[in-house]
Amino acid sequence: MSSGRREIHLGHLAAAAGGVCLAWASLCHGGETLVVRGDVVHTMAGPAIAAGVVVIEGGKIRAVGAAATTPIPPHARELRGAIVTPGLVDAHSVVGLSGYLNQPQDQDQLDPVEAIQPELRAIDAYNPQERLIEWLRGFGVTTIHTGHAPGALVAGQTMVVKLAGTTADAAVLRPVAMVAATLGDSARATGDGADTKSPGTRSKAVAMLRAEFVKAREYARKRQLADESKRPDPDLRLEALGNVLARDWPLLVTADRATDIASALRIADEFQLRVVLDSAAEAYLLADQIKAAGVPVIVHPTMRRAGGGGETENLSFETAATLAKAGIPIALQSGYESYVPKTRVVLFEAGLAAAHGLSFPQALAAITIDAAKIIGVADRVGSLEVGKDADIAIFDGDPFEYTTHCTGVVIDGQVMSTEPR
Amino acid sequence: MVQTLWAIGLAVAFACVPAFTARAADPCTAFVGARLIPVGQPEIAAGTLLIRGGTIAAVGPVDAVSIPADATRVDAGGLVIMPGLVDTHSHVGGGQGGDASGPVQPDVRILDSINVHDVGFRKCLAGGLTTLNIMPGSGHLASGQTVYVKLRKAATIDDILYRDAGGRPLGGLKMANGTNSQRDPPFPGTRGKAAAIVRQKFVKAIAYRDKLAKAGGDTEKLPDRDLELEALVDVLEKRKIVHHHCHRADDIITVLRLREEFGFEAVLHHVSEAWKVAPEIARAGVGCSVIVLDSPGGKIEAADFSLVTGAVLEEAGVPCAIHTDDPVTDSRLFLRTAALAVRAGMTRGKALEALTLAGAKMLGLHDRIGSLEVGKDADLVVLSGDPLSTHTKVLQTYVQGQKVFDRDDPEDRLFAVGGFGASRDQRAESCCNGPTKVGAMR
Numbered sequence: 001m002s003s004g005r006r007e008i009h010l011g012h013l014a015a016a017a018g019g020v021c022l023a024w025a026s027l028c029h030g031g032e033t034l035v036v037r038g039d040v041v042h043t044m045a046g047p048a049i050a051a052g053v054v055v056i057e058g059g060k061i062r063a064v065g066a067a068a069t070t071p072i073p074p075h076a077r078e079l080r081g082a083i084v085t086p087g088l089v090d091a092h093s094v095v096g097l098s099g100y101l102n103q104p105q106d107q108d109q110l111d112p113v114e115a116i117q118p119e120l121r122a123i124d125a126y127n128p129q130e131r132l133i134e135w136l137r138g139f140g141v142t143t144i145h146t147g148h149a150p151g152a153l154v155a156g157q158t159m160v161v162k163l164a165g166t167t168a169d170a171a172v173l174r175p176v177a178m179v180a181a182t183l184g185d186s187a188r189a190t191g192d193g194a195d196t197k198s199p200g201t202r203s204k205a206v207a208m209l210r211a212e213f214v215k216a217r218e219y220a221r222k223r224q225l226a227d228e229s230k231r232p233d234p235d236l237r238l239e240a241l242g243n244v245l246a247r248d249w250p251l252l253v254t255a256d257r258a259t260d261i262a263s264a265l266r267i268a269d270e271f272q273l274r275v276v277l278d279s280a281a282e283a284y285l286l287a288d289q290i291k292a293a294g295v296p297v298i299v300h301p302t303m304r305r306a307g308g309g310g311e312t313e314n315l316s317f318e319t320a321a322t323l324a325k326a327g328i329p330i331a332l333q334s335g336y337e338s339y340v341p342k343t344r345v346v347l348f349e350a351g352l353a354a355a356h357g358l359s360f361p362q363a364l365a366a367i368t369i370d371a372a373k374i375i376g377v378a379d380r381v382g383s384l385e386v387g388k389d390a391d392i393a394i395f396d397g398d399p400f401e402y403t404t405h406c407t408g409v410v411i412d413g414q415v416m417s418t419e420p421r
Numbered sequence: 422m423v424q425t426l427w428a429i430g431l432a433v434a435f436a437c438v439p440a441f442t443a444r445a446a447d448p449c450t451a452f453v454g455a456r457l458i459p460v461g462q463p464e465i466a467a468g469t470l471l472i473r474g475g476t477i478a479a480v481g482p483v484d485a486v487s488i489p490a491d492a493t494r495v496d497a498g499g500l501v502i503m504p505g506l507v508d509t510h511s512h513v514g515g516g517q518g519g520d521a522s523g524p525v526q527p528d529v530r531i532l533d534s535i536n537v538h539d540v541g542f543r544k545c546l547a548g549g550l551t552t553l554n555i556m557p558g559s560g561h562l563a564s565g566q567t568v569y570v571k572l573r574k575a576a577t578i579d580d581i582l583y584r585d586a587g588g589r590p591l592g593g594l595k596m597a598n599g600t601n602s603q604r605d606p607p608f609p610g611t612r613g614k615a616a617a618i619v620r621q622k623f624v625k626a627i628a629y630r631d632k633l634a635k636a637g638g639d640t641e642k643l644p645d646r647d648l649e650l651e652a653l654v655d656v657l658e659k660r661k662i663v664h665h666h667c668h669r670a671d672d673i674i675t676v677l678r679l680r681e682e683f684g685f686e687a688v689l690h691h692v693s694e695a696w697k698v699a700p701e702i703a704r705a706g707v708g709c710s711v712i713v714l715d716s717p718g719g720k721i722e723a724a725d726f727s728l729v730t731g732a733v734l735e736e737a738g739v740p741c742a743i744h745t746d747d748p749v750t751d752s753r754l755f756l757r758t759a760a761l762a763v764r765a766g767m768t769r770g771k772a773l774e775a776l777t778l779a780g781a782k783m784l785g786l787h788d789r790i791g792s793l794e795v796g797k798d799a800d801l802v803v804l805s806g807d808p809l810s811t812h813t814k815v816l817q818t819y820v821q822g823q824k825v826f827d828r829d830d831p832e833d834r835l836f837a838v839g840g841f842g843a844s845r846d847q848r849a850e851s852c853c854n855g856p857t858k859v860g861a862m863r
Binding site: 099100101102103131132135282284285303305306313314315316317318337339340341342343344345348351352354355356400401402403404405 | 714715716717718719720721723724726748749751754757760761763764809810811812814838839840841842843844845
């Protein structure tokens with residue numbers, strides 16, 4: 001905690017460098033300019049840059065390169081640190097929908113009334129004032145893929161947000177990212193008090209899912225009928241599944257047991273869906289099949305607990321590394337926590353993965369550019385490249401070491417925090 | 422220099438002569454060249470640790486400790502050795518405390534319900550833990566007696582108990598306030614009611630104790646034996662310490678008030694909001710066992726959890742341990758929790774102490790464990806690097822000189838890393854078709 005604030009204003013250079021403003025005309029007129037310097041800058045779009053600098057204007061990255069060869073605008077506010085990375089991207093969370101109090105009034109991640117509800121939109125439930133957002137941001141996380149949680153056969157839609165803004169609309173980066181489905185025990189009705197709307201067995205779950213996609217396909221066909229009177233009334237649920245069938249929206253399938261992962265791949269093949277596997281505790285048993293299917297995996301939090309046997313009993317710290325080695329695109333996530341702590345931090349999960357087989361670049365990519373690609377926002381975030389959003393995390397050492405601090409967070413060119421965390 | 426002299430002194434005094442219960446004929450092992458973290462003493466960059474018969478026989482710089490001729494020499498160059506970790510708050514082993522019959526059940530002993538074959542114990546060893554305080558849950562005002570265990574290889578719980586001089590199992594009493602213990606009657610519905618129930622029980626226990634004293638051993642005059650009150654008398658007489666779950670600042674203060682009123686000894690556990698009342702805790706002279714979590718929330722009383730608690734308590738001079746509360750945090754990652762406390766401002770020395778000696782003191786076991794000191798049990802963790810680094814692995818764990826975890830052993834590695842079958846004994850436990858799978862028991 002002794003590192004203190006690392007913010008430097010270059011006002012004293014203003015007079016000497018005043019003339020440079022001509023060369024930086026666009027910068028001088030396009031909003032606040034910010035300069036971020038790092039002993040090492042990991043752009044995730046090429047080799048790391050020693051003594052690097054990122055120049056930001058108007059919320060976008062205007063230049064990235066070695067400080068010695070990159071023109072630096074005058075009058076700019078300046079941040080610096082040992083390690084500079086893109087703002088971290090958490091590939092799957094429920095923060096903003098599942099609140100930190102864990103009381104009924106702040107839990108909007110799962111509606112238990114029906115088993116299949118793809119029409120539920122994440123943007124209608126996202127709370128940008130949630131305290132956990134500030135918590136995650138303090139550790140360098142700037143973008144999260146959040147929304148409806150695992151725990152229903154089809155729980156609802158997910159979205160991608162920046163961890164900034166006071167309304168959901170201001171925070172949103174992609175209003176619909178995927179449709180969240182779960183194959184496994186948490187989406188099954190079990191015991192005496194089981195509701196009859198949820199599937200009671202694994203086979204029933206898959207049968208229900210197939211039936212609904214068949215229905216959606218029929219609906220889409222009939223909506224195109226020439227005779228308007230024969231077209232069915234609009235149905236938001238089937239419209240949503242139609243978007244999945246049309247491959248506009250991926251189906252995010254949370255599945256841990258190899259059986260359920262195999263079912264997800266079977267469904268993907270049958271309906272030609274874009275599937276993204278989520279959690280996938282036993283994915284290492286099916287690496288060849290996953291690879292062949294071309295399906296990316298958002299691997300469970302590395303430190304997820306193998307609670308009480310069942311689906312997660314075969315969790316491994318090494319799964320991310322095993323899948324990466326097999327050539328499967330992976331990202332890491334904070335996941336969903338039902339108790340204490342209410343969320344994990346994807347930076348920490350990547351650190352543990354880096355200690356268990358992922359290389360440093362692989363682990364960093366899994367929470368930056370590779371995560372951004374899988375959730376469909378790599379055109380905006382995930383790497384430090386000219387023209388991309390100015391989302392940046394600054395660290396006072398190896399970001400994966402437990403005792404390193406995140407000392408600066410920038411989102412869309414705005415300095416969100418500089419307090420070491 | 423002082424350090425060197427100290428070490429030479431030890432070497433001369435103990436290296437080649439029987440130390441305490443160890444006899445000269447007992448097997449002797451010398452770990453040579455490791456960085457030693459004794460805890461409570463400065464680290465030794467290149468040291469020798471000598472163990473004989475399950476006890477530490479010498480600790481010092483390499484050039485200051487002579488290695489006996491009969492010693493097995495282990496080259497530990499580049500490795501780090503520290504004391505076995507002490508977890509003051511664990512739920513490993515599937516143990517259960519009180520049931521739904523009432524809020525105060527101090528007669529219930531968790532040791533009567535622990536499955537020593539639970540895979541959780543193997544994972545503890547993979548994390549370098551060698552001593553645990555296994556507790557019942559926090560759903561009662563008093564949920565039962567806790568048990569202190571030493572993670573030797575075990576067939577039954579009796580094999581791992583710490584015992585007092587009279588052979589009685591050692592443990593404390595688990596108590597809790599706040600929201601976890603609030604339920605429908607006969608459980609309390611409010612914080613005021615919770616304190617009133619506890620106060621009433623202790624008043625009864627005092628009367629019982631007085632009757633016992635008055636009887637003076639005369640069996641005619643002795644009151645009927647009451648196991649509940651007997652356990653509370655143990656607490657009043659400071660034979661058992663209270664391990665008290667509490668999160669919110671006002672709940673912490675309530676524990677201090679009851680402790681002051683009835684004169685028992687207590688450790689405050691979890692203490693999410695201790696950072697708000699550190700001076701008050703310091704004035705009471707009570708230790709805290711802190712939980713270190715990845716985020717606040719999950720329940721209302723943990724809403725103001727902060728990573729700075731350890732640092733704030735340290736600065737206030739409060740004795741501070743860290744615990745896993747396994748399954749809330751993973752015993753395999755116990756070192757990590759101390760590192761996060763350091764990230765938030767705790768000093769390295771105090772954080773490492775919080776995993777070892779501070780906890781040992783809270784369990785009253787510091788004469789035997791918690792630091793690398795001559796005469797103490799040879800409970801050790803051998804690490805691949807610095808204990809606070811993400812990349813460091815627990816390579817070996819020793820309990821009383823016996824190797825109980827070895828990362829090079831494929832089965833041990835499975836428990837350390839996870840993978841197919843890594844939770845196998847839990848499977849066996851939940852099924853009813855015969856013996857545990859091969860390898861799950863030792």
